Amino acid sequence: MRTLVLLLLWAMAAFAGGPVYVVLWFDTEDYVEPAADDAALRLAQDLTNLGVRATFKIVGEKIRTLEARGRQDVIRALALHDIGYHADNHSMPPTPSVYLRDLGFLEGAAEFERREGRGVTDLERVFGVVPSCYGQPGSSWGPQSHLALRRMGIPVYLDEGAHVGLNSQPFWYGGMLYIFNMGRYLLRPPLQPGASLEGTEKQFDQLAEELAARGGGVISTYSHPTEFVTSEFWDGVNFARGAYRDPSEWQRPRRRTPEDSERCYRILRAFVEHARNVPGVRFATARDLLQLYEGPLPPKVDRTRIAAHMTTRQTFLLSDAGALSAADMLMVLLGMAPQVVDGPVARVESTVKAPAIPRPLFERGKADAASFIGAHKRLPAAVWFGSEKLSIGDFAATLAADDGAAPQVAVRRANLEFEGYFSTDPRGTFNWSIHPEGFSAPELLELARLQGWTLKPARLR
Numbered sequence: 419m420r421t422l423v424l425l426l427l428w429a430m431a432a433f434a435g436g437p438v439y440v441v442l443w444f445d446t447e448d449y450v451e452p453a454a455d456d457a458a459l460r461l462a463q464d465l466t467n468l469g470v471r472a473t474f475k476i477v478g479e480k481i482r483t484l485e486a487r488g489r490q491d492v493i494r495a496l497a498l499h500d501i502g503y504h505a506d507n508h509s510m511p512p513t514p515s516v517y518l519r520d521l522g523f524l525e526g527a528a529e530f531e532r533r534e535g536r537g538v539t540d541l542e543r544v545f546g547v548v549p550s551c552y553g554q555p556g557s558s559w560g561p562q563s564h565l566a567l568r569r570m571g572i573p574v575y576l577d578e579g580a581h582v583g584l585n586s587q588p589f590w591y592g593g594m595l596y597i598f599n600m601g602r603y604l605l606r607p608p609l610q611p612g613a614s615l616e617g618t619e620k621q622f623d624q625l626a627e628e629l630a631a632r633g634g635g636v637i638s639t640y641s642h643p644t645e646f647v648t649s650e651f652w653d654g655v656n657f658a659r660g661a662y663r664d665p666s667e668w669q670r671p672r673r674r675t676p677e678d679s680e681r682c683y684r685i686l687r688a689f690v691e692h693a694r695n696v697p698g699v700r701f702a703t704a705r706d707l708l709q710l711y712e713g714p715l716p717p718k719v720d721r722t723r724i725a726a727h728m729t730t731r732q733t734f735l736l737s738d739a740g741a742l743s744a745a746d747m748l749m750v751l752l753g754m755a756p757q758v759v760d761g762p763v764a765r766v767e768s769t770v771k772a773p774a775i776p777r778p779l780f781e782r783g784k785a786d787a788a789s790f791i792g793a794h795k796r797l798p799a800a801v802w803f804g805s806e807k808l809s810i811g812d813f814a815a816t817l818a819a820d821d822g823a824a825p826q827v828a829v830r831r832a833n834l835e836f837e838g839y840f841s842t843d844p845r846g847t848f849n850w851s852i853h854p855e856g857f858s859a860p861e862l863l864e865l866a867r868l869q870g871w872t873l874k875p876a877r878l879r
């Protein structure tokens with residue numbers, strides 16, 4: 419009887435709230451220190467023994483190094499987990515933000531694919547699967563990666579950073595499911611000597627309870643296999659401040675003692691066991707999250723409601739049926755079928771000076787905008803009315819307020835509210851010990867804001 423009551427209590431606690439998913443990911447990147455191979459093997463095996471699948475984001479040069487060292491044992495152990503991607507060589511200059519900064523959206527996407535595509539091909543060859551996700555090395559982020567990653571069939575962006583974020587939970591951006599900028603829902607077991615897990619476990623319980631109470635969500639936790647065997651980062655030793663060092667001159671990072679490594683493995687195992695035993699909590703890989711969250715296409719929402727929203731503010735809309743990005747809503751207003759598109763590639767100023775546009779000319783502009791989006795799968799930077807143009811933002815506001823009948827369509831000005839979800843700190847957000855001293859990339863944050871048309875919260879199915 420007592421067991422039954424306990425079981426019942428457990429079941430009530432488990433189903434009292436929404437599901438809480440823990441995404442546990444390992445940036446598997448150190449191709450300098452061979453002991454990091456053993457660490458990846460050990461972690462993959464420990465987790466398999468616990469019945470937990472993690473996401474190993476692997477660097478291209480790392481997988482080629484594992485092959486060259488004959489570490490089929492490591493590859494086999496990793497293959498039981500979800501395979502993600504973590505750039506082709508991670509820290510050898512130029513790193514992604516450095517080479518993307520001077521490139522526009524389309525040129526940058528092509529260059530990202532040229533430089534980073536090799537590692538994706540290698541992972542596919544070795545594991546027989548397309549990586550489920552990508553995450554940038556360090557803070558070396560750039561929005562041009564979205565288009566390239568989608569072309570390569572990678573649908574999830576899993577990492578940490580401050581360039582863009584939405585309520586510390588998963589969101590859709592650039593046509594990718596983003597688990598990024600998770601704020602307090604990012605929790606890492608402490609590996610430093612003398613650290614106790616108790617505080618982290620308490621924090622975990624509190625976060626899980628909070629998320630369950632608000633319908634469920636994600637707790638993100640990550641580490642690097644190399645951290646379990648070294649006490650300094652492999653790339654800081656070789657590529658600090660954008661330095662190039664030939665492979666023949668690579669230096670190995672300082673090692674932890676075997677006893678200290680064991681202590682670290684124990685902490686991770688204890689953390690995973692604790693999380694696994696919290697009612698309502700489940701582990702999920704990047705690939706799982708793509709199934710657990712609703713897809714990128716928007717729900718059907720009444721056009722009148724969309725028009726009212728977009729007239730005053732261009733940002734995502736939350737409805738009972740799901741979320742719509744500003745781009746989703748613009749396409750509804752244009753009468754287009756829902757599809758994944760990119761934002762505009764440039765910011766241009768409106769040149770229309772008149773307070774209104776004659777109906778026939780406005781209708782021509784609308785048709786041209788829809789044609790552009792259909793042809794290029796992205797929003798135009800501006801919409802033409804004869805020789806004059808409206809910026810895409812002014813056009814969206816004007817279109818939303820239009821009743822579709824008046825002989826003159828009154829011009830309205832944009833209020834791009836979604837831009838508030840992006841960092842305005844071009845130096846701090848790209849701060850990384852591997853970037854050149856003082857590196858700053860306002861150009862990438864500007865491109866990021868332009869892509870904010872595609873931003874919206876993700877919703878659990």
Ligand SMILES: [Zn+2]
Pocket residue numbers: 445447504508554555556
């Ligand atoms: Zn990394």
